[in-house]
Amino acid sequence: xxxxxxxxxxxxxxxxxxxxxxxxxxxxxxxxxxxxxxxxxxxxxxxxxxxxxxxxxxxxxxxxxxxxxxxxxxxxxxxxxxxxxxxxxxxxxxxxxxxxxxxxxxxxxxxxxxxxxxxxxxxxxxxxxxxxxxxxxxxxxxxxxxxxxxxxxxxxxxxxxxxxxxxxxxxxxxxxxxxxxxxxxxxxxxxxxxxxxxxxxxxxxxxxxxxxxxxxxxxxxx
Numbered sequence: 001x002x003x004x005x006x007x008x009x010x011x012x013x014x015x016x017x018x019x020x021x022x023x024x025x026x027x028x029x030x031x032x033x034x035x036x037x038x039x040x041x042x043x044x045x046x047x048x049x050x051x052x053x054x055x056x057x058x059x060x061x062x063x064x065x066x067x068x069x070x071x072x073x074x075x076x077x078x079x080x081x082x083x084x085x086x087x088x089x090x091x092x093x094x095x096x097x098x099x100x101x102x103x104x105x106x107x108x109x110x111x112x113x114x115x116x117x118x119x120x121x122x123x124x125x126x127x128x129x130x131x132x133x134x135x136x137x138x139x140x141x142x143x144x145x146x147x148x149x150x151x152x153x154x155x156x157x158x159x160x161x162x163x164x165x166x167x168x169x170x171x172x173x174x175x176x177x178x179x180x181x182x183x184x185x186x187x188x189x190x191x192x193x194x195x196x197x198x199x200x201x202x203x204x205x206x207x208x209x210x211x212x213x214x215x216x217x218x219x220x221x222x
Contacts, residue, residue, distance in 0.1 A: 156183030
């Protein structure tokens, strides 16, 4: 599948064109991502009116504080360049709010892509020891139509879900998923949303404003 030109164009200033460069080294990219991050500075600077409980739908603006760990994972049945991410609400020892698997690979045209997976409800891991034996059948994924298009730069990457990503969620909702992830040095931004076919917002993460991302700063290396 050819990459979506609009997404890759956002990163052309940092990346060579596919015709003039070899496939990006995804093992190096995974190493760059790995580590602990916090959006504490973003949260401290946010308006107090935003510091409310997260809500679904087209809710009032909200922003919460998250501590995120991105860990390189040896899970050969999923892929060669895999990240396990775990977010905790409020602090490094807070309750787990999100667990995902990212798997980076090159498509048939040699372009970097990223599959993302969640865990079936009730099967979220409590520790990482069992993760190495996971297969794709153990996870919830959405296939090639939702694989993020990745543009690798010298100090990070940009990735975005293409507009072909139409899914039925575990709760039975039909929606289009959007997501944008950007790593630049020690700063990682993240935003995602779900939109119904009629345009209604199912969710925004975070909910501070349309397309306004979490802004995580690295606080520890892997």
